[in-house]
Amino acid sequence: MWDWFIVTLPISGVAINGLLLVLLGVAVGVLGGFFGMGGAWMVTPALNIFGFPMPFAVGTDLCHMAGKSIISTRRHAKFGNVDMKLGLTMLAFDVVGIECGARLVMLLERLGLAGPVIRWVYVILLFLIAWLVFYDYFKERAIRRRTAAGLAPATGAVQWHVTLHKIKLRPIMRFPVAQVECSLWLPAAVGFVVGLLAGFLGIGGGLLMMPALVYLIGVPTFVAVGTDLFTVMLSGFYGAATYSMKGRVEILAVLLMLMGAAPGAQIGTIATKYIRGYGIRLIFAITVVCAMVSVILKQLGFNDAAAWTVMAAVSAITAVVVGGMVRGAARELAARREERA
């Protein structure tokens, strides 16, 4: 029965089950729309497991990421979640950082240290991000509990952006959608550092940009997700073009994945309507932990286990997000019916 779905891709000649590509598109669409990331860390190993040579896996992922991000960014823009001014400002400095990060990698490569150093820096960074988000989540819960019980609130959740906003170095810029007014040099510096790390680690940057926007610039979680997706869309399109020119894009696979990503991205984006900002942060932290475990396994030489960890994590987290969206939508529809009755 499954043979019916087998397609031979025209460029790479890989024979693959088309249904798997559509399902992968659904999962990555859901997570991308929900967290505001391109999801290269998920798609590339998955395509590689499916039999794509690595350069084709990366190129196909980038091309599909551009199309998928349009769907999610449109939806987030309608919710008022995209701050284009902030996105463009950060992107301009982000790419300078990326270039510096890439040069640092070249230096390490010459020293013969690139692989292990990059992976362990990645692990430490993912650990710190996960720790920060978990710490913030549980701190915020403690504050809520104490407030509900009428007790004096505990010390505040992570508020680094309040301190950073005190830097009044001109020019001062206002980002209306994010409702942030700060020195231009704050998003510039954050964009540069995120770019530096993304360039050094060889990742898209969505995984770093989202928490940076929330904790360092003080952007609400929803706007952080939408703005991050906007920047992912711009870089994804250029990535798609340059990889197509290099001949490493399997266009039929892109189209099949987009078929799945279209409903997936809608589900992921709409799920942000029903799940609280802190809920998004918690699921994000769990995702980061899964990414970290996968990198550790890869570093230890368990490549198959690393790839399967990613697949299992993607499936489980997608199920959680879809469940949250379905429950929220059912509540909304029930409330509507009650209103009408």
Next chain:
Amino acid sequence: MTTRRIVRSAVLLAAVSPWLLAAGIHAAGGESQGALVHVADTRHLTGINLYFANLYNVARLLFTVVSVGLTGMLGLGLGMVMDVVVGLIGLDLNKREARE
């Protein structure tokens, strides 16, 4: 005012485009693909697959334009179709409460 806004946007775009270019180069993986030439095997292909494979082998620039254009159009088109589908379910897709 509108003209000034257009000029400002054009200047901004011109300033940002080299960085976008660099971002794309980075997104491309940062590593050189070397002189490896890949040719699609068209012997057993038919229909749209044959079209894509021929385009890939013969006109790489056109293949790039078609790939990026198709991706963009399909993303936009499918997004609009899904808007209609989700709208038919009865969900309000134009507003939501911001709850941290």
